[in-house]
Amino acid sequence: xxxxxQMEGPVTLSEEAFLTINCTYTATGYPxxxxxxxxxxxxxxxxxxxxxxxxxxxxxxFEATYRKETTSFHLEKGSVQVxxxxxxxCALASGGSYIPxxxxxxxxxxxx
Amino acid sequence: xxxxxxxxxxxxxxxxEKVFLECVQDMDHENMFWYRQDPGLGLRLIYFSYxxxxxxxxxxxxxxxxxxxKKERFSLILESASTNQTSMYLCASTLRTTTGELFFGEGxxxxxx
Numbered sequence: 001x002x003x004x005x006q007m008e009g010p011v012t013l014s015e016e017a018f019l020t021i022n023c024t025y026t027a028t029g030y031p032x033x034x035x036x037x038x039x040x041x042x043x044x045x046x047x048x049x050x051x052x053x054x055x056x057x058x059x060x061x062f063e064a065t066y067r068k069e070t071t072s073f074h075l076e077k078g079s080v081q082v083x084x085x086x087x088x089x090c091a092l093a094s095g096g097s098y099i100p101x102x103x104x105x106x107x108x109x110x111x112x
Numbered sequence: 113x114x115x116x117x118x119x120x121x122x123x124x125x126x127x128x129e130k131v132f133l134e135c136v137q138d139m140d141h142e143n144m145f146w147y148r149q150d151p152g153l154g155l156r157l158i159y160f161s162y163x164x165x166x167x168x169x170x171x172x173x174x175x176x177x178x179x180x181x182k183k184e185r186f187s188l189i190l191e192s193a194s195t196n197q198t199s200m201y202l203c204a205s206t207l208r209t210t211t212g213e214l215f216f217g218e219g220x221x222x223x224x225x
Contacts, residue, residue: 032211032212034212034213036214041218042218043116043202043204043216043217043218043219044155044202044204044214044216045215045216046213046214046215049212049213089154089155091212092212093211093212097211097212098143098206098207098208098209098210098211098212099145099157100212100214102154102155103154104152104153104154105154105155
């Protein structure tokens with residue numbers, strides 16, 4: 001079945017550092033890929049998505065590129081802020097399914 | 113903006129009590145979901161519904177039931193709460209035609225003593 005593997009956290013960075021959170025997936029066919037973010041005390045919200053190979057999703061300074069050859073969708077940001085501290089979830093949806101498969105989440109802590 | 117509202121942010125219940133968690137969405141979404149979130153385990157799907165009065169089991173339905181009498185409302189029911197059901201519960205909704213893009217509520221943190 002479908003699965004998503006994320007790097008374990010927490011990831012701890014200083015403000016303005018470069019961020020990468022790794023995500024790889026296993027799926028049949030050509031899934032759509034997503035990053036969701038969960039700020040403290042809140043539910044998840046969609047951060048960005050990509051629906052086909054080589055697509056780049058971007059939002060709020062975050063980017064992720066759909067790499068079919070490596071089955072990856074790594075999240076990157078050039079300069080993190082304290083306000084980016086949150087839990088980040090990678091997810092996929094395949095076969096036209098509206099039910100995504102989530103990774104276990106990666107906690108990001110950004111220090112001033 | 114889509115709003116998904118969960119009725120209670122924090123609940124404390126006793127073992128054996130019946131617990132209702134309510135969720136309402138205001139964007140006419142066909143699909144609604146209940147997840148539980150636990151540290152180290154991520155999100156696990158309990159039940160989902162694709163239409164009024166329709167429901168499907170997710171990955172961990174044991175000990176839970178659901179009700180969807182109106183399109184905008186999806187309720188999660190713990191018939192007899194147990195301590196291992198202490199968790200964060202997240203409701204979500206989406207259009208039938210939208211692949212993978214869920215809108216989440218803020219969560220209900222349940223503690224069972």
